[in-house]
Amino acid sequence: MIELKEYLAGRSAVVDRALDRFLPKANVKPATIHKAMRYSLFAGGKRLRPVLCLAAAEACGGELEAALPAACAVECLHTYSLIHDDLPCMDNDDFRRGRPTSHKVYGEGIAVLAGDALLTQAFEVLTASAGSARYPTAALVRELAEAAGSRQLIAGQVADLEGEGKKATLRDLKFIHEAKTAALLTASIRLGGMSANATPKKLEALTGFGKNLGLAFQVIDDILDVTQTSEKLGKSAGKDVAAQKTTYPALLGLEKSRKEARRLTDASLSALKPLGKTADTLRAIGAYLLEREY
Amino acid sequence: MIELKEYLAGRSAVVDRALDRFLPKANVKPATIHKAMRYSLFAGGKRLRPVLCLAAAEACGGELEAALPAACAVECLHTYSLIHDDLPCMDNDDFRRGRPTSHKVYGEGIAVLAGDALLTQAFEVLTASAGSARYPTAALVRELAEAAGSRQLIAGQVADLEGEGKKATLRDLKFIHEAKTAALLTASIRLGGMSANATPKKLEALTGFGKNLGLAFQVIDDILDVTQTSEKLGKSAGKDVAAQKTTYPALLGLEKSRKEARRLTDASLSALKPLGKTADTLRAIGAYLLEREY
Numbered sequence: 368m369i370e371l372k373e374y375l376a377g378r379s380a381v382v383d384r385a386l387d388r389f390l391p392k393a394n395v396k397p398a399t400i401h402k403a404m405r406y407s408l409f410a411g412g413k414r415l416r417p418v419l420c421l422a423a424a425e426a427c428g429g430e431l432e433a434a435l436p437a438a439c440a441v442e443c444l445h446t447y448s449l450i451h452d453d454l455p456c457m458d459n460d461d462f463r464r465g466r467p468t469s470h471k472v473y474g475e476g477i478a479v480l481a482g483d484a485l486l487t488q489a490f491e492v493l494t495a496s497a498g499s500a501r502y503p504t505a506a507l508v509r510e511l512a513e514a515a516g517s518r519q520l521i522a523g524q525v526a527d528l529e530g531e532g533k534k535a536t537l538r539d540l541k542f543i544h545e546a547k548t549a550a551l552l553t554a555s556i557r558l559g560g561m562s563a564n565a566t567p568k569k570l571e572a573l574t575g576f577g578k579n580l581g582l583a584f585q586v587i588d589d590i591l592d593v594t595q596t597s598e599k600l601g602k603s604a605g606k607d608v609a610a611q612k613t614t615y616p617a618l619l620g621l622e623k624s625r626k627e628a629r630r631l632t633d634a635s636l637s638a639l640k641p642l643g644k645t646a647d648t649l650r651a652i653g654a655y656l657l658e659r660e661y
Numbered sequence: 662m663i664e665l666k667e668y669l670a671g672r673s674a675v676v677d678r679a680l681d682r683f684l685p686k687a688n689v690k691p692a693t694i695h696k697a698m699r700y701s702l703f704a705g706g707k708r709l710r711p712v713l714c715l716a717a718a719e720a721c722g723g724e725l726e727a728a729l730p731a732a733c734a735v736e737c738l739h740t741y742s743l744i745h746d747d748l749p750c751m752d753n754d755d756f757r758r759g760r761p762t763s764h765k766v767y768g769e770g771i772a773v774l775a776g777d778a779l780l781t782q783a784f785e786v787l788t789a790s791a792g793s794a795r796y797p798t799a800a801l802v803r804e805l806a807e808a809a810g811s812r813q814l815i816a817g818q819v820a821d822l823e824g825e826g827k828k829a830t831l832r833d834l835k836f837i838h839e840a841k842t843a844a845l846l847t848a849s850i851r852l853g854g855m856s857a858n859a860t861p862k863k864l865e866a867l868t869g870f871g872k873n874l875g876l877a878f879q880v881i882d883d884i885l886d887v888t889q890t891s892e893k894l895g896k897s898a899g900k901d902v903a904a905q906k907t908t909y910p911a912l913l914g915l916e917k918s919r920k921e922a923r924r925l926t927d928a929s930l931s932a933l934k935p936l937g938k939t940a941d942t943l944r945a946i947g948a949y950l951l952e953r954e955y
Contacts (some may be wrong), residue, residue: 391811397819400811456769475750478820479773483745484811486777491782491806494799505788505798512785517685517694517778525691528770588885 371651378421379414384420385435386442391442391627403473403481404488408446411448416441416552419652421558423573426646428501428562428640437507437558438632442491444515445551447485450478486515500563507561514554522549527606527612535613541582548588549581556580556649568641575638583631589614589660590624632657665945672715673708679729680736683786697767698776698782702740710735710846713946714853717867720933720940723793723857730790731801731852734783738809739845741779744772746818767953781811793858800863801855808848817841821906829907835876842882843875850874863937869932870940874947879955883908884918923940926951 386408389402416585417438424434452462454475461471470478493511498504514520521545530539556577560570594617615624636653639646687696693834711732718728747754747762748769755765764772787805792798817840824833850871854864880943887910909918930947933940 395812397816397823399823400815400819428847454770454773456773472765477819479748479750480815480819480822483741483776483780484815485814486780487806487810491810492800492805494806497833498799503797503799505792505802508784508799508802509788512781512788516781516785517698518689521694521774521778521781522691524774525694525771528774529691529693609950653912 371655375418375637375650376448376465377558378418381431382417382438382442387438389439389495390488399473399477400480400484400546403469403477404484405470406456407450407469407481407543408443408485410466412442412444412446412464416445416555419552419649420555421650421653423556423559424563426642426649427560427565427569428561428645433497434559436492438564439495439560441551441555443485443489444491447482448520450482450485454478457524457528467552499562501564502561507558510554510558510561512653519546519550531612537618538601540613540615540618544582545578549578551595552581552584553577571624572638572641576649576653579631579635579638580656583628583635584630584656586615586624588629590616590621590628593621629657665751669712672712675725676708676711676732676736677703679850680733683733683789684782692780694766694774695954697763697771699776700766701744701763701775702737702779704760706736706740708736708898710739710849711748713846714849716942717850717853718857720936721854721857721859721863722939728853728856730786731856734738734787734805735845735849735852737779737783737786738805741776741783741905742814744776744779748772751818751822781868788854793856795858796855801852803854804848804852808844810900813840813844817844825906831912833924834907834909834912838870838876846878847871848874858927864934864936870929870943873925873929873932874950877922877929878950880909880918880922880925884910884915884922887915887952894930923951
């Protein structure tokens with residue numbers, strides 16, 4: 368476990384350095400937008416998506432360097448989605464990772480634009496990838512655009528927004544989780560595999576891993592929103608309840624929700640079987656995510 | 662002139678049909694976002710950027726079909742920028758092309774997401790392009806991402822936002838116009854050339870055409886904001902004055918601004934010389950844009 372934490376810290380540092388290279392410096396004109404992009408991008412995020420991307424590439428026999436553009440692209444994209452989700456017209460969150468959100472620091476106009484800029488930057492960064500024999504760079508761009516688009520990531524945010532104050536069924540909730548969390552997590556992992564020229568069979572294994580891991584991750588987040596304090600979460604706790612959002616604990620109760628989180632994580636780990644020992648790092652990260660206190 | 666109007670109407674219809682094919686149908690779940698995307702995309706826009714993209718491809722000996730994904734991508738991108746520009750935290754505009762803006766119809770949250778979705782869709786649509794021998798699809802993606810990014814399109818919006826109520830110099834104003842208008846117009850034209858495998862010399866000619874045309878277009882818009890009624894503009898007139906934005910007429914006066922618009926359009930037409938007769942359509946469109954009553 369200590370080893371894994373060191374591994375995660377090391378990989379996170381590799382991603383940070385690459386992001387620093389890919390992003391315009393904070394003094395590039397107009398400075399405000401580049402400061403705002405960097406404020407949210409370097410806010411102590413866990414770099415979960417890029418680390419999974421890199422680990423997936425290595426599980427398929429690829430080089431870390433070849434997957435770095437994809438890893439950085441998914442982190443830019445994830446950060447954009449957080450900035451826009453936090454806006455007053457969306458979730459209206461004042462804190463994120465223990466710091467004031469972008470619009471609290473820079474105002475709403477710049478926060479909208481900083482999100483737009485990071486979304487655009489994600490695609491620019493992705494074109495630094497050489498792609499691979501099976502998956503040219505344009506296939507990687509399509510993968511990211513589909514996961515981030517109106518049928519997946521944005522669909523989840525819309526359903527979430529429209530669901531406030533309404534009772535959702537388990538099926539609605541699963542759609543939101545799949546769209547809002549699992550889609551980008553799965554794309555992050557698949558993009559690692561694609562950078563490493565993964566065979567269709569290996570890519571399918573990564574897909575099963577990603578989808579179930581994404582759902583597990585979101586169920587755990589739902590649980591933590593109920594059970595943790597704001598201080599420990601680094602963001603406002605109890606937001607889901609306050610916003611009358613339907614959550615797993617609200618629908619199933621805490622115990623069944625915990626069981627579901629464990630079931631999904633098991634399904635995610637089983638999906639990796641075809642990859643054998645090369646996927647041990649991915650397995651360790653998956654297990655680590657389940658072992659968050661919830 | 663009547664011929665050109667027919668040509669523009671014909672091309673605009675080709676673009677509309679292609680956009681309709683590329684975009685998710687309005688009933689795809691969640692329907693709200695797909696309705697909102699289509700509401701703004703099919704709002705009677707002139708399709709100037711996609712028409713220029715297609716004409717540039719033909720000026721370089723390319724097929725119209727090969728440039729259609731790029732043409733549709735730039736229109737999705739342009740529409741996203743309008744939706745976000747109109748938001749209350751930005752220009753706060755209630756009308757666009759004579760209709761209520763996205764946030765007036767769908768609310769701010771969905772308007773932010775509809776813009777995000779169209780920006781993402783632009784890159785997805787662009788991956789439907791096969792690229793060309795000199796310019797693989799990833800080069801097209803990079804071209805669009807750079808023009809739309811924090812150093813160009815978004816930089817212009819930031820400078821615009823930060824300039825409200827402040828006196829700008831002619832140099833500031835030129836930066837805003839280059840970034841906010843000329844960058845995407847130039848990219849639209851270059852993407853047409855790249856789809857048609859243009860030689861570096863031809864691509865350079867298209868670039869000069871686009872940059873000067875974009876600046877001319879923006880100077881004319883500044884003039885029209887002063888001289889036209891809201892009804893004729895299809896959007897709120899006098900907004901620049903009301904927002905205390907510096908404009909060409911404010912800095913140079915109307916007559917000198919008109920002269921500058923004509924000088925820029927001449928420069929744009931001269932840039933096309935290396936393309937010879939194949940660029941006659943581009944020339945006609947350029948001349949047509951200058952002949953707006955201003």
